[in-house]
Amino acid sequence: MATLIEGNRFLTEQLADKINEMIFGFDGTVATSEDGGIGQPAVTIIPTVRILDEHTISVEGRLNNSTTFNTPLREVVLQYQNPLDDTDVVPLFRYTFNSFNKSTSNELKFSVLLEVK
Numbered sequence: 755m756a757t758l759i760e761g762n763r764f765l766t767e768q769l770a771d772k773i774n775e776m777i778f779g780f781d782g783t784v785a786t787s788e789d790g791g792i793g794q795p796a797v798t799i800i801p802t803v804r805i806l807d808e809h810t811i812s813v814e815g816r817l818n819n820s821t822t823f824n825t826p827l828r829e830v831v832l833q834y835q836n837p838l839d840d841t842d843v844v845p846l847f848r849y850t851f852n853s854f855n856k857s858t859s860n861e862l863k864f865s866v867l868l869e870v871k
Contacts, residue, residue: 757871763808766870772834773846776801776815776864782828782850791845792831796823801832809870817862826853830864 757765781793801815813832829850836842847868856862 759808762870766805766808766811769846769868769870770803770805770811772844773803773811773813773832774800774837775831775833775835776813777831777833778815778817778827778862778864779829779831780823780825780827782853785829785848785850789848791833791843791848793829796825796827797821806867811868811870812865813868814863814865816864817856819858819861821856821862822858823856826855827851827862828853832866 775798777792777795777798779792779795783789783793797817799815799817801813804812806812815830829848831845831849832847834844834846847866849866854862
């Protein structure tokens with residue numbers, strides 16, 4: 755059975771509404787669908803989430819030059835955190851990348867397009 759355009763748009767909106775945290779971390783293990791989310795969190799930010807069309811969500815987050823770490827960043831997780839219940843957390847997406855040394859001399863902008871089908 756095919757999903758109707760209106761149904762797909764509904765699913766896209768529901769997912770976009772749930773992405774309210776972007777967490778950068780230090781864990782560089784390979785991301786899998788069963789790894790449970792953030793391995794070693796460093797910082798949590800509120801990302802900018804936009805619906806581009808009925809199938810596509812854009813998510814962007816930025817660490818400016820005032821954010822620094824002594825350990826390289828290696829992972830990012832998008833998740834839902836219930837603002838009324840700290841125990842209600844749903845990790846949605848995890849991505850690992852080559853080590854990035856975040857210092858006062860650079861900024862980090864992470865952008866991702868999510869396709870909803």
